Amino acid sequence: MSTIIPVILSGGAGTRLWPLSREMYPKQLLALTSKRTMLQETALRLAGIAGAGDLIIVCNEAHRFTVAEQIRELNLKTAAIMLEPVGRNTAPAVALAALKALDLEPQAILVVAPADHVIRDVRIFREAAEAASRIAAKGKLVTFGIVARTPETGYGYIRRGEAAADSGPSYPVAQFIEKPPIDLAREFVASGDYYWNSGMFVFQASRYIAELGRLAPDILAAAREGYQAAKSDLDFVRIDKGAFERCRSESIDYAVMEKTRDAVVLPLDAGWSDVGSWSSLFDALPADEEGNVLLGDVVVHDTHDCYVHSTSRLVAAVGMDDHIIVETKDAILVAPKERVQDVKELVARMKKSGRTEPSLHREVFRPWGSYDSLDNGDRFQVKRLSVRPGGVLSLQMHHHRAEHWIVVQGTARVTCGEKTFLLSENESTYIPIGATHRIENPGKVPLHIVEVQSGSYLGEDDIVRFEDNYGRQGTST
Numbered sequence: 001m002s003t004i005i006p007v008i009l010s011g012g013a014g015t016r017l018w019p020l021s022r023e024m025y026p027k028q029l030l031a032l033t034s035k036r037t038m039l040q041e042t043a044l045r046l047a048g049i050a051g052a053g054d055l056i057i058v059c060n061e062a063h064r065f066t067v068a069e070q071i072r073e074l075n076l077k078t079a080a081i082m083l084e085p086v087g088r089n090t091a092p093a094v095a096l097a098a099l100k101a102l103d104l105e106p107q108a109i110l111v112v113a114p115a116d117h118v119i120r121d122v123r124i125f126r127e128a129a130e131a132a133s134r135i136a137a138k139g140k141l142v143t144f145g146i147v148a149r150t151p152e153t154g155y156g157y158i159r160r161g162e163a164a165a166d167s168g169p170s171y172p173v174a175q176f177i178e179k180p181p182i183d184l185a186r187e188f189v190a191s192g193d194y195y196w197n198s199g200m201f202v203f204q205a206s207r208y209i210a211e212l213g214r215l216a217p218d219i220l221a222a223a224r225e226g227y228q229a230a231k232s233d234l235d236f237v238r239i240d241k242g243a244f245e246r247c248r249s250e251s252i253d254y255a256v257m258e259k260t261r262d263a264v265v266l267p268l269d270a271g272w273s274d275v276g277s278w279s280s281l282f283d284a285l286p287a288d289e290e291g292n293v294l295l296g297d298v299v300v301h302d303t304h305d306c307y308v309h310s311t312s313r314l315v316a317a318v319g320m321d322d323h324i325i326v327e328t329k330d331a332i333l334v335a336p337k338e339r340v341q342d343v344k345e346l347v348a349r350m351k352k353s354g355r356t357e358p359s360l361h362r363e364v365f366r367p368w369g370s371y372d373s374l375d376n377g378d379r380f381q382v383k384r385l386s387v388r389p390g391g392v393l394s395l396q397m398h399h400h401r402a403e404h405w406i407v408v409q410g411t412a413r414v415t416c417g418e419k420t421f422l423l424s425e426n427e428s429t430y431i432p433i434g435a436t437h438r439i440e441n442p443g444k445v446p447l448h449i450v451e452v453q454s455g456s457y458l459g460e461d462d463i464v465r466f467e468d469n470y471g472r473q474g475t476s477t
Helices: 038-047 061-073 090-104 122-136 182-191 205-215 217-228 241-245 252-257 278-284 337-352
Strands: 004-010 055-060 078-084 109-114 141-147 157-160 171-177 194-204 231-233 236-238 263-268 293-295 298-301 307-310 315-318 323-327 332-336 363-366 369-377 380-387 395-397 401-409 412-416 419-423 428-431 437-440 447-455 464-467
Touching: 004 038, 004 090, 038 055, 038 061, 038 109, 038 122, 055 061, 055 090, 061 078, 061 236, 061 363, 078 090, 090 109, 090 205, 090 217, 090 252, 109 122, 109 205, 122 141, 122 194, 122 263, 141 157, 141 205, 141 252, 157 182, 171 252, 182 194, 194 205, 194 252, 194 263, 205 217, 205 252, 217 241, 278 307, 278 323, 278 337, 293 298, 298 307, 307 315, 315 323, 323 337, 332 337, 369 447, 380 437, 401 412, 412 428, 419 428
Parallel strands: 004 055, 004 109, 055 078, 078 236, 141 263, 293 307, 298 315, 307 323
Antiparallel strands: 109 194, 141 194, 157 171, 157 194, 171 263, 231 236, 323 332, 363 369, 369 380, 380 447, 395 437, 395 464, 401 428, 401 447, 412 419, 412 437
């Protein structure tokens, strides 16, 4: 049997789940429906398919270290973590994965899934993926059609055709349909011939490349050029930016699946949700006797059918019905459940005004750990640095700011100029403007440091990196 290579697409921004999901730390990297992140749940679900090989992950360059760390925590192996320099939708992203898979195994069958979906019945999904792989081995391009039980207007639909004698449990795809109005969605569900479009696919890597080359040759050419000029960077495959930027943005549905003669739909009834909004996340989680989903430090009174999520402080609600309330360290969202699709427009408005909240959390993650901006004002900023065991910040300097470091937990190995020394808990040091410096955590417990910055300019782009264990020389991220 051909090798099955699971492919995870992890390039989305998840703006409808703001303020938890943000561009630099989107929903697939968050633990929203279990103790594991959505990426981790997807990886485990795909890795358990019979005959599955190592994962291929296609992700945003800015997320690379977090993606790699989350997969490492599962003790799963990756055949490649492929870095998109720019987002170009799913058709080019899958092309990159298919080209890599063909280098690994010419007969490879890809099982392609977004990183941010929920599937409650993993066993049924894996059985369906194995059945789809057998269909794909015959040259078909398979998409999973979710059995539609309610008239959802937030999903696209697939209309099935008449089953062929040798098609097994699948049907020819008759039509792809954009998100319909409610009256049409009701007709679709009542007919039984329509499925929700899952955005998951199974096909031979060679068949996808052949069909993409026939139906969208410009996309294949740009993806191939970007892949062939790619460079290895630690555990990552860095796709050539110049070539990939020239690729037009197109979904796999538009580029291939709507036009190929070999598309088939395989029904799937496994508790699927794309968790595309706060209301769909509410539906995916168990509610209490008042119909509420309450997470974190939350107290409510006379409140029903609400999603209330606190991450850093007490959130109290009185007399609320059918609302979403989400608190983070730097933002609070309050919206009726029936208006949650408008969160995307709200985020776009904030981005247009130049606010950073759509992109960054107050706590920012780095390959060595994270930093949390606690306070700032004219010519000062206070941060809490958390450095994981073995973590090493880059050897760097700043032109415009000095730094004071106070160790509050663990032991730090500090480089300042020509000196290297240890700092223990309750000890501190001073880094002058222009001094070359670095922090390392040589211990076995997390290192926590309070950093007080002072100077005329405190932006993150005032970093000159000389050495970096994570390949970030010449960058400020």
